[in-house]
Amino acid sequence: MSQLTSREIRLISRPDGEPTPQNFELAHVTYDDPSPGMVQVRNYWMSVDPYMRGRMYDRPSYVPPFGLGETLQGHAIGEVIASGDTDFAVGDIVTHMLGWREIAQGPKALFTKVDTHGIALQAFLGVMGMPGMTAYCGFLEICTPKAGETVFVSGAAGAVGSLVCQIAKLKGCNVVASCGSEAKAAWLKSVGVDEVINYKTAPNLLKAVQSCAHQGIDMYFDNVGGEHLEVALEVARVGARFAECGMISQYNATRPTSGPKNLINVIGKSLKIQGFIVSNFAHLHAQFVEEMGGWIKSGDIKWEETIMTGIDKAPAAFIGLFNGVNAGKMLVKLS
Amino acid sequence: MSQLTSREIRLISRPDGEPTPQNFELAHVTYDDPSPGMVQVRNYWMSVDPYMRGRMYDRPSYVPPFGLGETLQGHAIGEVIASGDTDFAVGDIVTHMLGWREIAQGPKALFTKVDTHGIALQAFLGVMGMPGMTAYCGFLEICTPKAGETVFVSGAAGAVGSLVCQIAKLKGCNVVASCGSEAKAAWLKSVGVDEVINYKTAPNLLKAVQSCAHQGIDMYFDNVGGEHLEVALEVARVGARFAECGMISQYNATRPTSGPKNLINVIGKSLKIQGFIVSNFAHLHAQFVEEMGGWIKSGDIKWEETIMTGIDKAPAAFIGLFNGVNAGKMLVKLS
Numbered sequence: 165m166s167q168l169t170s171r172e173i174r175l176i177s178r179p180d181g182e183p184t185p186q187n188f189e190l191a192h193v194t195y196d197d198p199s200p201g202m203v204q205v206r207n208y209w210m211s212v213d214p215y216m217r218g219r220m221y222d223r224p225s226y227v228p229p230f231g232l233g234e235t236l237q238g239h240a241i242g243e244v245i246a247s248g249d250t251d252f253a254v255g256d257i258v259t260h261m262l263g264w265r266e267i268a269q270g271p272k273a274l275f276t277k278v279d280t281h282g283i284a285l286q287a288f289l290g291v292m293g294m295p296g297m298t299a300y301c302g303f304l305e306i307c308t309p310k311a312g313e314t315v316f317v318s319g320a321a322g323a324v325g326s327l328v329c330q331i332a333k334l335k336g337c338n339v340v341a342s343c344g345s346e347a348k349a350a351w352l353k354s355v356g357v358d359e360v361i362n363y364k365t366a367p368n369l370l371k372a373v374q375s376c377a378h379q380g381i382d383m384y385f386d387n388v389g390g391e392h393l394e395v396a397l398e399v400a401r402v403g404a405r406f407a408e409c410g411m412i413s414q415y416n417a418t419r420p421t422s423g424p425k426n427l428i429n430v431i432g433k434s435l436k437i438q439g440f441i442v443s444n445f446a447h448l449h450a451q452f453v454e455e456m457g458g459w460i461k462s463g464d465i466k467w468e469e470t471i472m473t474g475i476d477k478a479p480a481a482f483i484g485l486f487n488g489v490n491a492g493k494m495l496v497k498l499s
Numbered sequence: 500m501s502q503l504t505s506r507e508i509r510l511i512s513r514p515d516g517e518p519t520p521q522n523f524e525l526a527h528v529t530y531d532d533p534s535p536g537m538v539q540v541r542n543y544w545m546s547v548d549p550y551m552r553g554r555m556y557d558r559p560s561y562v563p564p565f566g567l568g569e570t571l572q573g574h575a576i577g578e579v580i581a582s583g584d585t586d587f588a589v590g591d592i593v594t595h596m597l598g599w600r601e602i603a604q605g606p607k608a609l610f611t612k613v614d615t616h617g618i619a620l621q622a623f624l625g626v627m628g629m630p631g632m633t634a635y636c637g638f639l640e641i642c643t644p645k646a647g648e649t650v651f652v653s654g655a656a657g658a659v660g661s662l663v664c665q666i667a668k669l670k671g672c673n674v675v676a677s678c679g680s681e682a683k684a685a686w687l688k689s690v691g692v693d694e695v696i697n698y699k700t701a702p703n704l705l706k707a708v709q710s711c712a713h714q715g716i717d718m719y720f721d722n723v724g725g726e727h728l729e730v731a732l733e734v735a736r737v738g739a740r741f742a743e744c745g746m747i748s749q750y751n752a753t754r755p756t757s758g759p760k761n762l763i764n765v766i767g768k769s770l771k772i773q774g775f776i777v778s779n780f781a782h783l784h785a786q787f788v789e790e791m792g793g794w795i796k797s798g799d800i801k802w803e804e805t806i807m808t809g810i811d812k813a814p815a816a817f818i819g820l821f822n823g824v825n826a827g828k829m830l831v832k833l834s
Contacts, residue, residue, distance in 0.1 A: 218767065225767050226737065226767050408765045408766050411763050420760035421760065423760055427728075427759070430773075431743050431746065431774040432553065437771075438771045438772070438773075439770050
């Protein structure tokens, strides 16, 4: 019988506003060999994602809150190093939700084998994983793009937004994107985005979007909320579709912020504002894998990664999401 | 050649906040016999509707603003009294948009002949007209009700809301309604609404709705906006559908009011918030006439009317919409 030590990150206090390193602690956990039906995995990569902020509140939601004193969870990818079940062999590459730790061990139902087709492992936490599926399904199913239409994408340099922009171009759309730095803007231009706005330096976001979309927007893919949403409501054309994917500007609010002052546009302009979470579209997973995989192979979809190394950096990686530290997918490399 | 004098209501100043009688003036207009291609109609009934408030602002919208010094427009029903075209004969009953006047005269394309099937004329401005079509299409097409689901209807005693409640009952739904008086509440109960809240006397609207909809709501039909919308976002179940028909609480706002503080629920609960105007559903008009006509004949749909008599009362009737003066459809009887 062998024992393995895993370093793991626990949530020890609920953030009040923006998360801080003091909300987290590093723990050491020891695992025995997996018993029958259990699988033991060495995590190579783990994901930090903005939605995790919501699970740090103690309130009912579509996923239960993280428990205080418990190891956090999230998407990860790794390799089976011991198995108590014939469905999994040592060496299998698997994805799962037992991130924020170096060793993942649990019932086999928690793990999904991945055929990587030669694609880098960490892509299965990004472009080929949850963020990719979020971008693909949210944009195609809710925005229902038609060639020639204009989409406004906020948070466009992030893991999801950067893919929405490129899928929109592949579908023949005109893309107006917002991001928070000149470097991000340059990258977005390099992958074909038509117009990019640096919202941190634009003197007036509404005027900036209006000048990029003279005829208004037919679609809005929202990762940011707040002022961005208000601007989108203002520039929307009649019949525009809004995919509400995220409102990162609101996640750390310590008290409820006021909603968009011009929400009444939803009536006069016959807008559809639809929120979603990626699991709504589970039935489209095979289609996503095939189409996105094809775009990756053909070089039609590009992506950036921001990598921090070591489980002890996971809190900083997570906190960085709210400060625009990441270009593209924020990842933590574990071994 | 004969001449007819028509009394008409003109908009002479744009309301600042709630409209007042001083925004309107009574004018006398003389009409000659209709020339070829023109039709002359004596209006029997005209409609006042909340949406007209929007046309009193000088801003772009889905319909152009009313012109200052010009006779107002709106739905009306009357009888052809002279015709310059063989498509219309004296005695034909017609609906049209040339309300706010005793005589409507214009090109034949502006008039639509109505076969009343013995239904009272004014019903074609209400249950069989634009408000009925709004309720029918907005609820069925956007809320997509299923038997056993719960709908919350705000402004439920109004021309549209009172029909939504009854259509929802016909579709097997549980109906929670809000209105602004005990008399309206009693009427709503009398037509089968399951739970009615008088929002003017309820100490806490959120708690009132929660106590009427223990499992939350699957649909929200919004005529009111403001706090009602915020409450609906709070009590919505995952996947709920919001039909945004009106926000009467906002129409007289002299500056932009803040939107719902909890709009972020649209993501976590995967809500669809869809605005509409009745003309989006023009293709469903024949279906509406058949189904609603059937419900009227079978007695399944009931309605109330609040009637003011004389064109000079039209401004008061309109202003009354914002003070809950009307139960059901507000109408002005012209002759």
